[in-house]
Amino acid sequence: MMQPSPLTSTVAFHLGPIPITRPVATTWVIIAVLAGASWLLTRRLEAKPDRWHAVLEIIVSAIGDQIEDVMRKAARPFLPVLGTLFIYLVAANLSGMLPAVQAPTSRIETPAALALVVFFSVHFFGIRARGLRGYLASFAQPKLIMLPLNVLSEVTRTFSMMVRLFGNVMSGEFVIGLIVALAGLFVPVPLMVLEILVGLVQAYIFTVLATVFIGAAVSSVGKA
Amino acid sequence: MDVKLISIIGAVVAVSIGSLGPAFAEGRSVAAAMDAIARQPEAAGTISRTLFVGLAMIETVAIYCLVIALLLLYANPYTG
Numbered sequence: 001m002m003q004p005s006p007l008t009s010t011v012a013f014h015l016g017p018i019p020i021t022r023p024v025a026t027t028w029v030i031i032a033v034l035a036g037a038s039w040l041l042t043r044r045l046e047a048k049p050d051r052w053h054a055v056l057e058i059i060v061s062a063i064g065d066q067i068e069d070v071m072r073k074a075a076r077p078f079l080p081v082l083g084t085l086f087i088y089l090v091a092a093n094l095s096g097m098l099p100a101v102q103a104p105t106s107r108i109e110t111p112a113a114l115a116l117v118v119f120f121s122v123h124f125f126g127i128r129a130r131g132l133r134g135y136l137a138s139f140a141q142p143k144l145i146m147l148p149l150n151v152l153s154e155v156t157r158t159f160s161m162m163v164r165l166f167g168n169v170m171s172g173e174f175v176i177g178l179i180v181a182l183a184g185l186f187v188p189v190p191l192m193v194l195e196i197l198v199g200l201v202q203a204y205i206f207t208v209l210a211t212v213f214i215g216a217a218v219s220s221v222g223k224a
Numbered sequence: 225m226d227v228k229l230i231s232i233i234g235a236v237v238a239v240s241i242g243s244l245g246p247a248f249a250e251g252r253s254v255a256a257a258m259d260a261i262a263r264q265p266e267a268a269g270t271i272s273r274t275l276f277v278g279l280a281m282i283e284t285v286a287i288y289c290l291v292i293a294l295l296l297l298y299a300n301p302y303t304g
Contacts, residue, residue: 005298070273160284167287205280208273 093199126217235293242289
């Protein structure tokens with residue numbers, strides 16, 4: 001008995017000539033749900049917070065505090081991209097627990113896109129903080145001979161972020177699929193609990209690594 | 225032996241041997257973090273955050289082996 005390959009994704013439907021795969025369709029649903037919920041909850045914010053307002057403030061300020069702890073800088077410029085990344089990752093990793101839904105991060109293209117977002121935002125924040133010349137000069141620190149290694153590490157760490165997220169989420173789903181096929185209906189429940197933990201931890205790690213990379217790019221101390 | 229059999233053996237070897245090193249490394253780093261938290265409980269937040277990031281880095285090695293095993297099983301370039 002062969003599992004379907006985890007390296008290819010099934011086509012859900014065609015939008016004109018363009019095939020739309022299931023991870024992409026799931027991503028659109030997650031984007032719609034998150035954006036709709038955010039719009040509904042922040043539609044009228046008042047100075048005296050009601051219950052949902054307080055929940056939102058707790059979430060946003062907790063993410064901001066974490067960013068400040070890691071970067072030792074004011075979190076406000078980085079909060080939109082990193083907070084959105086974290087909330088989307090939590091939603092995407094946990095969406096695999098719903099019946100008949102496959103986590104979009106368990107196929108290689110969504111982690112690749114997210115890692116590219118991090119890659120470009122590192123350079124964006126780095127150039128904005130130090131100017132183009134200063135940022136490019138930071139690649140030649142501490143010595144000019146380190147230049148190839150620094151450039152190479154930009155590529156490899158993006159690649160390893162992609163493979164880490166993909167491998168963790170995909171292997172969890174893969175193991176659950178194997179155990180359902182071998183043992184039966186309720187046996188993989190402990191593994192699914194573990195998968196919830198892994199999904200949360202991977203979302204946290206992806207965001208913290210993005211924070212560390214951006215922090216290294218904007219700080220004047222040198223590359224981490 | 226045909227290519228399929230060799231690929232299966234290669235996948236098994238990649239995962240089993242490739243997970244040995246990260247397993248020892250994660251054990252050592254968790255033990256070191258435990259030691260550090262026991263000595264300085266007030267630094268537990270910083271230590272555990274660094275531990276998580278480090279564990280993710282170590283785990284990536286095992287994940288690479290898993291991806292190579294899956295490539296051998298599902299996207300093998302030698303079995304047509």
